[in-house]
Amino acid sequence: MNIFDIVGPVMVGPSSSHTAGAVKIGYVSRKLLAEPVKKAQILLYGSFLATGKGHGTTLALVGGLLGMQPDDERIARSFEIARENGMEFSFGKSSLKNSHPNSVQLILTGVNGRTLEIVGESIGGSLINIASIDGLSANFSGERPTLIVHNLDQPGHVAEVTSMLSHKSVNIAAMQLYRSSRGGNAVMVIECDQEVPPESVKWLSHLEGVEKVTYYSLLD
Numbered sequence: 001m002n003i004f005d006i007v008g009p010v011m012v013g014p015s016s017s018h019t020a021g022a023v024k025i026g027y028v029s030r031k032l033l034a035e036p037v038k039k040a041q042i043l044l045y046g047s048f049l050a051t052g053k054g055h056g057t058t059l060a061l062v063g064g065l066l067g068m069q070p071d072d073e074r075i076a077r078s079f080e081i082a083r084e085n086g087m088e089f090s091f092g093k094s095s096l097k098n099s100h101p102n103s104v105q106l107i108l109t110g111v112n113g114r115t116l117e118i119v120g121e122s123i124g125g126s127l128i129n130i131a132s133i134d135g136l137s138a139n140f141s142g143e144r145p146t147l148i149v150h151n152l153d154q155p156g157h158v159a160e161v162t163s164m165l166s167h168k169s170v171n172i173a174a175m176q177l178y179r180s181s182r183g184g185n186a187v188m189v190i191e192c193d194q195e196v197p198p199e200s201v202k203w204l205s206h207l208e209g210v211e212k213v214t215y216y217s218l219l220d
Contacts (some may be wrong), residue, residue, distance in 0.1 A: 035112050038109050040106060043094035117134050164204065
């Protein structure tokens with residue numbers, strides 16, 4: 001534990017979970033989309049839905065989708081800034097079941113047509129969890145460079161990805177594997193100690209059996 005775990009994050013208030021955490025969910029989601037957001041459907045759940053407006057959650061989510069950090073004083077004007085930048089956004093109620101009480105479902109479309117559906121959770125103290133991407137479990141924090149590979153559940157894909165990372169001297173900090181069913185859709189979520197080179201991410205996306213590659217970088 002360090003001093004920031006005790007005193008809390010530097011942020012535009014009033015709440016580390018409803019405001020700072022919401023900004024981070026939006027920010028991480030924008031980076032996962034890998035292009036500016038053109039349209040965002042923002043579906044709130046639980047406490048985010050019940051009390052989020054009073055805590056600035058809606059402003060914070062839009063601010064994060066614009067690329068703002070929790071200490072950005074422009075968050076209070078995020079709706080206005082979004083409209084000035086041509087970003088469409090709408091709010092509604094999520095149909096999630098048995099999720100974390102501070103959850104949001106983001107359905108995003110980028111300026112170049114890329115789409116992404118993300119469920120993010122604010123778990124307290126500005127910490128977040130990206131629970132799912134495009135309907136498949138993910139569960140990562142956004143604290144490390146993270147590679148998400150959607151693939152068919154076939155032998156060899158895990159070895160291809162881990163071998164590539166070893167070849168590029170990228171160390172794996174944590175790795176999770178999920179699948180919808182045997183032989184169905186699967187996902188690898190790999191949190192790394194180093195950044196994955198862009199050409200390697202592109203190489204993965206062209207492998208047979210790999211349906212989609214999403215990468216979260218800590219770099220601007």
